[in-house]
Amino acid sequence: xxxxxxxxxxxxxxxxxxxxxxxxxxxxxxxxxxxxxxxxxxxxxxxxxxxxxxxxxxxxxxxxxxxxxxxxxxxxxxxxxxxxxxxxxxxxxxxxxxxxxxxxxxxxxxxxxxxxxxxxxxxxxxxxxxxxxxxxxxxxxxxxxxxxxxxxxxxxxxxxxxxxxxxxxxxxxxxxxxxxxxxxxxxxxxxxxxxxxxxxxxxxxxxxxxxxxxxxxxxxxxxxxxxxxxxxxxxxxxxxxxxxxxxxxxxxxxxxxxxxxxxxxxxxxxxxxxxxxxxxxxxxxxxxxx
Amino acid sequence: xxxxxxxxxxxxxxxxxxxxxxxxxxxxxxxxxxxxxxxxxxxxxxxxxxxxxxxxxxxxxxxxxxxxxxxxxxxxxxxxxxxxxxxxxxxxxxxxxxxxxxxxxxxxxxxxxxxxxxxxxxxxxxxxxxxxxxxxxxxxxxxxxxxxxxxxxxxxxxxxxxxxxxxxxxxxxxxxxxxxxxxxxxxxxxxxxxxxxxxxxxxxxxxxxxxxxxxxxxxxxxxxxxxxxxxxxxxxxxxxxxxxxxxxx
Amino acid sequence: xxxxxxxxxxxxxxxxxxxxxxxxxxxxxxxxxxxxxxxxxxxxxxxxxxxxxxxxxxxxxxxxxxxxxxxxxxxxxxxxxxxxxxxxxxxxxxxxxxxxxxxxxxxxxxxxxxxxxxxxxxxxxxxxxxxxxxxxxxxxxxxxxxxxxxxxxxxxxxxxxxxxxxxxxxxxxxxxxxxxxxxxxxxxxxxxxxxxxxxxxxxxxxxxxxxxxxxxxxxxxxxxxxxxxxxxxxxxxxxxxxxxxxxxxxxxxxxxxxxxxxxxxxxxxxxxxxxxxxxxxxxxxxxxxxxxxxx
Ligand SMILES: Nc1ncnc2c1ncn2[C@@H]1O[C@H](COP(=O)(O)OP(=O)(O)OP(=O)(O)O)[C@@H](O)[C@H]1O
Ligand SMILES: [Mg+2]
Numbered sequence: 066x067x068x069x070x071x072x073x074x075x076x077x078x079x080x081x082x083x084x085x086x087x088x089x090x091x092x093x094x095x096x097x098x099x100x101x102x103x104x105x106x107x108x109x110x111x112x113x114x115x116x117x118x119x120x121x122x123x124x125x126x127x128x129x130x131x132x133x134x135x136x137x138x139x140x141x142x143x144x145x146x147x148x149x150x151x152x153x154x155x156x157x158x159x160x161x162x163x164x165x166x167x168x169x170x171x172x173x174x175x176x177x178x179x180x181x182x183x184x185x186x187x188x189x190x191x192x193x194x195x196x197x198x199x200x201x202x203x204x205x206x207x208x209x210x211x212x213x214x215x216x217x218x219x220x221x222x223x224x225x226x227x228x229x230x231x232x233x234x235x236x237x238x239x240x241x242x243x244x245x246x247x248x249x250x251x252x253x254x255x256x257x258x259x260x261x262x263x264x265x266x267x268x269x270x271x272x273x274x275x276x277x278x279x280x281x282x283x284x285x286x287x288x289x290x291x292x293x294x295x296x297x298x299x300x301x302x303x304x305x306x307x308x309x310x311x312x313x314x315x316x317x318x319x320x321x322x323x324x325x326x327x328x329x330x331x332x333x334x335x336x337x338x339x340x341x342x343x344x345x346x347x348x349x350x351x352x353x354x355x
Numbered sequence: 356x357x358x359x360x361x362x363x364x365x366x367x368x369x370x371x372x373x374x375x376x377x378x379x380x381x382x383x384x385x386x387x388x389x390x391x392x393x394x395x396x397x398x399x400x401x402x403x404x405x406x407x408x409x410x411x412x413x414x415x416x417x418x419x420x421x422x423x424x425x426x427x428x429x430x431x432x433x434x435x436x437x438x439x440x441x442x443x444x445x446x447x448x449x450x451x452x453x454x455x456x457x458x459x460x461x462x463x464x465x466x467x468x469x470x471x472x473x474x475x476x477x478x479x480x481x482x483x484x485x486x487x488x489x490x491x492x493x494x495x496x497x498x499x500x501x502x503x504x505x506x507x508x509x510x511x512x513x514x515x516x517x518x519x520x521x522x523x524x525x526x527x528x529x530x531x532x533x534x535x536x537x538x539x540x541x542x543x544x545x546x547x548x549x550x551x552x553x554x555x556x557x558x559x560x561x562x563x564x565x566x567x568x569x570x571x572x573x574x575x576x577x578x579x580x581x582x583x584x585x586x587x588x589x590x591x592x593x594x595x596x597x598x599x600x601x602x603x604x
Numbered sequence: 605x606x607x608x609x610x611x612x613x614x615x616x617x618x619x620x621x622x623x624x625x626x627x628x629x630x631x632x633x634x635x636x637x638x639x640x641x642x643x644x645x646x647x648x649x650x651x652x653x654x655x656x657x658x659x660x661x662x663x664x665x666x667x668x669x670x671x672x673x674x675x676x677x678x679x680x681x682x683x684x685x686x687x688x689x690x691x692x693x694x695x696x697x698x699x700x701x702x703x704x705x706x707x708x709x710x711x712x713x714x715x716x717x718x719x720x721x722x723x724x725x726x727x728x729x730x731x732x733x734x735x736x737x738x739x740x741x742x743x744x745x746x747x748x749x750x751x752x753x754x755x756x757x758x759x760x761x762x763x764x765x766x767x768x769x770x771x772x773x774x775x776x777x778x779x780x781x782x783x784x785x786x787x788x789x790x791x792x793x794x795x796x797x798x799x800x801x802x803x804x805x806x807x808x809x810x811x812x813x814x815x816x817x818x819x820x821x822x823x824x825x826x827x828x829x830x831x832x833x834x835x836x837x838x839x840x841x842x843x844x845x846x847x848x849x850x851x852x853x854x855x856x857x858x859x860x861x862x863x864x865x866x867x868x869x870x871x872x873x874x875x876x877x878x879x880x881x882x883x884x885x886x887x888x889x890x891x892x893x894x895x896x897x898x899x
Contacts, residue, residue, distance in 0.1 A: 337694050
């Protein structure tokens with residue numbers, strides 16, 4: 066029983082982070098219609114950038130470091146778009162996917178060349194956990210939950226009440242609108258990259274705070290995010306948000322029945338099952354004939 | 356020959372077909388008209404198994420085919436073209452036609468190595484047939500060019516020739532005359548007339564009433580997914596219900 | 605020196621088999637299989653385990669191909685219902701699950717410790733030992749595979765693969781059972797990958813789950829994209845180029861401190877090349893065949 070409660074709590078924390086990854090990825094998918102494999106590397110780079118600011122010689126506070134990392138990753142995402150994705154705007158989704166695989170490989174190995182392959186952790190002092198009966202939560206985890214919730218609230222307000230936010234939702238809810246928006250659409254795409262990158266960076270920092278950093282951490286988180294995107298229905302921001310929590314919970318509850326080594330495979334199982342058994346929502350529109 | 360019984364098909368909240376019924380009886384060429392979005396193309400997709408209907412039956416020579424996969428329906432003798440021509444762009448015209456054969460020994464791995472001679476004979480026979488069809492369309496000079504180079508009208512001809520390679524008993528044409536010049540329309544009309552004489556049956560979607568009148572012996576009118584009228588073409592064009600469907604009251 | 609060259613040739617021959625399989629799937633049939641490495645790994649693991657337990661090499665070779673091919677055939681049932689990037693991603697998922705299985709089913713695979721001491725290929729009382737022997741044997745097998753695939757691609761079967769790549773709808777509309785045909789392509793490509801995997805295991809003599817990661821998938825994808833437009837010979841040539849570059853760098857007399865970053869820098873270069881190739885392809889208007897959704 067305790068085990069289940071603890072797993073639920075861990076799943077909730079992980080899920081709140083995955084929700085940030087997933088909403089960003091689904092925004093990109095909704096507007097540009099391809100699976101951005103390099104989204105995982107935006108997450109990874111966000112974590113490493115924050116780490117860079119936190120350690121000596123800079124030794125900034127965690128919050129300042131995270132803020133600077135977010136700005137840096139927004140820059141990185143805009144650069145990626147300008148250099149690679151914009152010239153490929155009308156290419157088939159497969160070419161875009163392969164190009165993003167190339168970016169992913171490049172950034173992963175850049176991180177490895179600079180920081181080495183070893184696992185690192187943020188230089189926080191190991192704070193003692195607070196216990197509620199038998200369930201334990203650390204200060205860091207409480208902070209994670211707060212930051213994630215605040216980010217989600219911010220995203221909600223942005224999409225709901227600002228003009229730019231409404232335009233983004235318009236495009237991602239209905240691909241046809243992209244044509245209607247015409248010249249506006251490049252501006253919308255830029256805003257989407259900014260938003261997706263910020264979400265990835267915040268999520269990456271939180272993820273690293275909860276676990277650790279290593280150059281290849283992007284890929285598994287991309288997979289989780291993609292599973293969440295499919296769960297929510299592609300392009301659906303709030304669906305992806307809920308999807309993120311579902312993935313976090315199923316991973317942490319799943320290991321109660323599966324061997325621990327298969328934890329990272331759970332998101333893949335979910336992806337395959339979703340792809341196969343949601344033919345209408347996912348396939349129906351993709352393979353429409355005329 | 357072809358009988359549609361109360362077929363319905365919906366997409367989300369839109370009913371593309373609603374209790375649609377029609378029968379081609381013994382008419383050699385049957386027209387299918389109706390305003391944009393009335394469900395004509397969807398009906399073709401249902402007949403050829405691209406869509407499974409939500410309700411109703413499709414009978415071909417008395418046999419229910421609505422839940423068969425497309426390739427089986429095609430082998431039973433129904434061929435079709437698409438509203439926007441779909442051809443194999445990187446393949447040559449010749450290869451586009453050679454694809455369209457019913458039973459090809461060389462399309463499995465083992466026979467490629469064990470019955471190479473048979474594969475070769477089939478190829479030669481098919482090549483001859485394809486050549487004569489390309490000649491019929493006036494495209495034999497381009498037989499080795501990639502089909503992607505063709506103009507809009509020529510694509511329609513290749514698609515038609517490709518369908519004819521299969522010797523279908525019933526041919527479904529989705530707007531064969533749309534968007535092409537009068538000379539080419541004339542050519543297509545001549546070909547279809549000749550085929551009608553050979554005993555082929557047609558079901559033709561067309562907005563051009565002139566073409567319908569010159570080709571079809573009977574016409575069904577579709578509106579909002581249901582058949583609202585039927586009759587001989589010159590009468591149907593003046594039917595008040597049809598005029599209303601097209602132009603409103 | 606000559607040994608280095610032979611080593612590079614042998615590795616290239618192995619990877620060429622792997623790449624030709626993927627070229628048949630992606631280039632000829634339009635099946636963007638991002639999980640090809642799973643079958644390379646399956647071939648390697650199957651044959652390693654069988655021969656370590658005393659099964660003769662030739663028998664093990666046939667059994668391993670059968671196992672990998674059979675699994676591809678089964679996996680095809682659900683996954684071939686998908687197309688385009690979704691197919692690719694589901695296969696990628698399958699490959700990652702396979703890797704986790706290699707890692708976690710330690711009772712069979714020894715997990716992360718891998719399988720050492722895989723015997724050298726031997727048949728009819730003859731054992732392959734020196735590098736020249738490997739180069740000749742593997743080269744011969746590559747040639748056979750090449751002739752086989754070449755024959756298939758130029759046959760009516762290859763033509764119908766190309767038709768499916770161009771427009772699967774049209775192919776069904778002229779009576780093709782595209783599900784069966786795509787599965788044939790998947791299985792043939794898999795057999796080639798598995799053959800590559802078997803040969804890899806018996807040459808390197810030690811395998812572990814880290815040999816079969818997404819990196820290998822991207823490497824072989826890079827090879828196929830690089831060779832695209834020149835068919836099967838193109839991917840073989842591209843393999844020798846890419847593997848030559850990769851393995852060649854390892855033998856440069858680099859200082860120790862620099863050695864640590866050689867591998868990542870090399871992978872970065874591969875990433876860049878892949879991006880540039882895709883952009884060039886787009887400019888040339890290639891890769892259009894896969895656009896199924898149309899309106
Ligand atoms: N795959 C699909 N998804 C959603 N709606 C569809 C789909 N296919 C058709 N529809 C809708 O079904 C209705 C009928 O479409 P259909 O293409 O059959 O019309 P049509 O009679 O062929 O029109 P046109 O003369 O313009 O070709 C339309 O409202 C269309 O928007
Ligand atoms: Mg239509």
